[in-house]
Amino acid sequence: MAQSLSTLGFGPHFERQLDPAAGVPARVAAEHRGGYTVWTPEGEGPARLAGRLRHELKDAALPGAGDWVLLSAPPAPDRTAIIERVLDRRTAFTRAAAGRQARPQVVAANVDLVFAVCGLDEDFNLRRIERILARVWASGAQPVVLLNKADLCPETDARVAEVEERCPGVPVLPVSALRAEGLQPVRSLLREGLTVALVGSSGAGKSTLVNALLGEARFATGEVRASDGRGRHVTTHRQLVLLPSGGLLLDTPGMRELALADEDGLETVFDDVSRLAAGCRFADCRHGEEPGCAVRAAVEGGVLAPDRLAHYQQLEEEAAAFELRHDARLSRQAGRDWGQRHREVAMLRRLKGGKP
Ligand SMILES: Nc1nc2c(ncn2[C@@H]2O[C@H](COP(=O)(O)OP(=O)(O)OP(=O)(O)O)[C@@H](O)[C@H]2O)c(=O)[nH]1
Ligand SMILES: [Mg+2]
Numbered sequence: 001m002a003q004s005l006s007t008l009g010f011g012p013h014f015e016r017q018l019d020p021a022a023g024v025p026a027r028v029a030a031e032h033r034g035g036y037t038v039w040t041p042e043g044e045g046p047a048r049l050a051g052r053l054r055h056e057l058k059d060a061a062l063p064g065a066g067d068w069v070l071l072s073a074p075p076a077p078d079r080t081a082i083i084e085r086v087l088d089r090r091t092a093f094t095r096a097a098a099g100r101q102a103r104p105q106v107v108a109a110n111v112d113l114v115f116a117v118c119g120l121d122e123d124f125n126l127r128r129i130e131r132i133l134a135r136v137w138a139s140g141a142q143p144v145v146l147l148n149k150a151d152l153c154p155e156t157d158a159r160v161a162e163v164e165e166r167c168p169g170v171p172v173l174p175v176s177a178l179r180a181e182g183l184q185p186v187r188s189l190l191r192e193g194l195t196v197a198l199v200g201s202s203g204a205g206k207s208t209l210v211n212a213l214l215g216e217a218r219f220a221t222g223e224v225r226a227s228d229g230r231g232r233h234v235t236t237h238r239q240l241v242l243l244p245s246g247g248l249l250l251d252t253p254g255m256r257e258l259a260l261a262d263e264d265g266l267e268t269v270f271d272d273v274s275r276l277a278a279g280c281r282f283a284d285c286r287h288g289e290e291p292g293c294a295v296r297a298a299v300e301g302g303v304l305a306p307d308r309l310a311h312y313q314q315l316e317e318e319a320a321a322f323e324l325r326h327d328a329r330l331s332r333q334a335g336r337d338w339g340q341r342h343r344e345v346a347m348l349r350r351l352k353g354g355k356p
C-alpha cells in the first residue's frame with residue numbers, strides 16, 4: 001500500500017497532536033472483538049491496545065474504525081503492533097451498544113460525511129432517517145441521505161421529496177446500488193483523503209453500495225427476508241475501504257437500534273420545534289403541562305403536527321436517558337473545524353442545486 005498519510009485521511013487536526021517522540025501514526029481500518037487492523041502509508045497489519053490503555057479507556061473512548069492511533073512500531077503482517085495512544089477525534093459517530101447495559105460505542109471515527117442508507121422497500125422509514133441524522137449532526141460529520149433500491153420503487157421522486165421536506169438542508173439522493181444507477185452524484189462527493197461512513201439498517205444495501213462504488217464485489221451482501229423485509233446482519237464488523245479513485249468508505253453492520261446517546265443532534269433535525277420552543281415561557285420547557293408553552297400552542301393552533309412534537313419529545317427522552325457528556329464534548333471539538341465544515345456544506349448545497 002503506497003499511500004500518503006493524507007490519502008488515509010490524516011490532516012492538521014492530528015498532526016498538531018504529535019510530538020517528536022510520538023510513535024507511528026496509523027489509521028484503524030477495521031475492528032473485530034478487541035483486535036484491530038491498522039493502516040499506515042508503508043503497510044498494514046494487526047494491532048492491539050497497550051495493556052495500560054485497556055484499563056484507561058472505556059466505551060466510546062476505545063478506538064474504533066476510522067480512529068487515528070499511535071503505534072510503538074510500524075505494523076507488519078506477521079506481528080501484532082501495539083496501540084499506545086488514540087488521537088483526539090475530529091468527529092465521532094456513536095451508538096448505544098445493544099443490550100441492557102447500553103454501553104456507548106464509537107461506530108465511525110473521524111468521518112467527514114455519513115451516508116444514511118435507507119431502502120425504498122419496507123425499510124423506508126422517515127423516523128429512522130431522522131434518528132440517524134440526529135446522530136450524524138451530533139457526530140460533527142455531514143449527512144447525506146441515500147435512498148437505495150430505487151429500482152424497486154415506483155414513487156422514488158415522491159419519497160425523495162418527503163425526506164427533503166422532513167430534513168431541510170440535507171441532500172437526498174436516489175440510487176440503485178444493485179444496478180449501479182444514480183451513483184454519479186454520490187461519486188462526486190468522494191475525494192482523496194475524505195472519509196465517508198455508510199450507516200443504516202441491515203439489508204438497506206450498504207455493502208452493495210460499497211461494492212458498486214469500488215467496482216468489484218469485495219464485500220458479502222445478503223438476502224432480505226421476504227417475511228419482514230429485514231436483513232440478516234451480513235456485515236459483522238466495521239471496515240474501511242480505500243477507493244481506487246481516492247476517498248475512503250467505512251462499511252458498518254446494520255444497526256439493531258439507533259438509540260440516541262446525546263442531545264446535540266436534535267436541534268438541527270427538529271429546527272422548527274426548537275425555533276418555536278424559543279417562545280416558551282420557561283427555558284427548560286418540556287412542552288408538556290408547563291404554562292406559556294409556545295410549542296403546544298402551535299400544535300393547538302394547527303401550525304405544528306402533533307406527531308412531530310411527540311417524536312421530538314421521544315427523542316429528547318432517549319437522549320436524556322443516555323446523557324453522554326463525553327460525546328457532547330467530542331462533537332463540540334469537532335465543531336471547531338469550522339472551515340472544513342463550511343466547505344463541506346457549500347459542496348453539498350451546490351450538489352443540491354441550492355445557494356452556497
Ligand atoms: N433491488 C435492489 N436490491 C438491492 C439494492 N441494493 C442492495 N440490494 C439487495 O439488498 C440485500 C441486502 O444488501 P446488503 O448490501 O447486504 O445490505 P447491508 O446494508 O450491507 O446489510 P448488513 O450488512 O446486514 O447491515 C441484498 O440482497 C442486495 O442484493 C438495490 O439497489 N436494489
Ligand atoms: Mg453489509
Ligand SMILES: [Zn+2]
Binds near residue numbers: 277286290292293
Ligand atoms: Zn414549551
